[in-house]
Amino acid sequence: MQYLATLAPGWAAQPLVPPAEVGRYIPQQPPFALIDTLYHCHAEQAWAGLLVLADNLLVQAGYLSEAGIIESMAQAVALKSGYEARQLAGVAPRIGFIAALKEVRIHTLVPVGRTLLIQVQTLLQTANVLVVKTTSSYDTIPVGQCEMRLFLAPPAGLAAPAPLTTCLVPSFQPA
């Protein structure tokens, strides 16, 4: 957290969404919540964080695994979207299904006890599609990055899953 305090002293002290409130903004809940704070947010960029704890389901041998890093970045995107939906538009957050990942890079793992800092950058946003680039680090050490394409579920909330068919699957269509 000292690094974050240097980066932006106000952010760590007064986050937009502290850990106690994160559950209101993202569909993922414990024990699979891998983001705990939203530090700062504006239209194209947001910064979020996760304090890596030993009892996290994706922590192994004292480190947050590659899966945990990617999931944390995905949930940072969800947190930004959820915050914008609730705080700015006053609507319920829409669930984002990840349609694709592109150019995922994992540089190192994150030790338990460190805070993973994630930056989310919006590349494209339409009514139903969100494309973002995420980068993550801890203590100035680059951890990982990837580009994500998400499909946003209809605003009414989690749509019923598409019925199982044996034909070639269409893309996940809104109701």
Place this chain on the structure above:
Amino acid sequence: MLPRTEHLFLGSFFTLDTQATTPGQLRAQVHLNTHHPVFGGHFPSQPIVPGVGVLTMLKDTLQQHLRVQLLLSACTSVKYLHPIDPLRMATLEMEITYTVRQVLLEFQASVLHRQLPLCRLAGCFQLVTAPLPATLSPSTSPYVLDC
């Protein structure tokens, strides 16, 4: 020296029936554990296999089959074609093609349910050959890759 790390999801989130084929190709049947704690949070209203769950199952399967320790280095592309509801799709088929070049293992994989494509992945792992240090401190982490 620390022992090798256990698999993250193999044995808990899923179990495997491997039908190994030729060197460089692997087919496996994956049986999902629908009671795994992950599903309590992903999502409370409807269990869905997380995208990183598929990545972890792929990694664990390769580690188990090749008896090596792997570290995900890069994914050029991962496509999630259909949500995976573990209640309706408790058994999945995984087909992996891989090539080992020095310390890198390049892979292409497909995950299906009764021939319905669910996910396609391509990328590479690094083979972790260095022993884990006695103290887990970031400065001695063997996982730092020079990219």
